[in-house]
Amino acid sequence: MADFTPRALTIGPSELTAYDHGAHLAQWSRHGVPVVWVSRRARYETGETIRGGIPVCWPWFAAGRDGRTQPSHGFARTAGWHLAEETDTGLRWRLTDGDTHGLPGTKRFPHRFELVHEVEVLREGGSEVLEVSCTTLNPGDSPFTFEVALHTYLHVGDVQAVRLSGLGGVGYYDKVVAAEQTQQGDLRLTGETDRIYHSPGPVVLHDPVLERDLDLRSEGADSTVVWNPWAAQAAKLPDLGDDEWSRMVCVEAAALGDAGIELAPGASHTVTQRIALDTRS
Incomplete structure (x- = not known):
């Protein structure tokens, strides 16, 4: 049975809301202003995903490498993850193959595994940094291949006003037009956006409306995914308000590669994303 009892932490001016369902950080706010965003229409129901926050995409991204894998x-x-530890600064969850029997899609990944997911607010330079990491461990006797992404939804003042720097000159696969492209200069969103950049960044999100920059850095990732459904696609999503697309953008740390990550028996791989807030105008 899914547990949607919220876990709330206050760390200085930071407030976190998380759920054991999906080991899901739903929101991070500072001084009452969201940084990590969650939809007001998010569904907190068994079998559903929470729209917003930082979902953990694993062991495949989107429809998988074959384009047909579900969910x-x-x-x-x-x-339903198990909370392993709660501290004054964060949360740590654990999930194994023994916890997921019967879930849709598990037959497509018949391997022993252990996942450890951690969310922590760190103090650096007089401000807070959100650090989120997902570690995959292989306790079995044979290797397996997987993909993982931290599907981070960021709150913005107006998505049409923001600018993403750090991706200039980087190649990317544009899923909207199904073609490889190269980023020219900074990225400004002008319509439906669904791109897999072949670079882990770092990326800076400049938000003139909220008068802040978000510095996003990752480790263990090889790709940066940028997504916004825009108005027409947002209208098709029942767990997203019709106007909410304009107040969010996903900037995701992902380990995808051409064939995913092959993990040997006894080995582990960690993907980490760090979000630092700079409110200087």
Whole structure:
């Protein structure tokens, strides 16, 4: 049974809301202003994913490498994780193959595994940094291949006003037009956007409306995914308000590669995303 009892932490001016369902950080706010965003229409129901926050996409991204694997983004984000530790600064969850029997999609990944997911607010330079990491461990006797992404939804003042720097000159696969492209200069969103950039960044999101920059850095990732459904596609999503697309953008740390990550028996791989807030105008 999924547990949607919110776990709330206050760390200085930071407030976190998270759920054991999906080991899902739903929101991070500072001084009452959201940084990590969650939809007001998010569904907190068994089998559903929470629209917003930082879903854990695992063991495949989207429809997988074959383009036909379901459910989209894997089964970890709808699983009931076990809270392993709660501290004054964050949360740590654990999930194993023994916890996921019977979930849709698990037959497509018949391997032993252990996941450890951690969310922590750190103090650096007089401000807070959100650090989120997902570690995949292989306790079995044979290797397996997987993909993982931290599907981070960021709150913005107006998505049409923001600018993303750090991706200039980087190649990317544009899923909207199904073609490889190269980013020219900074990225400004002008319509439906669904791109897999072949670079882990770092990326800076400049938000003139909220008068802040978000510095996003990752480790263990090889790709940066940028997504916004825009108005027409947003209208098709029942767990997203019709106007909410203009107040969010996803900037995701992902380990995808051409064939995913092959993990040997006894080995582990961690993907980490750090979000630092700079409110200087």
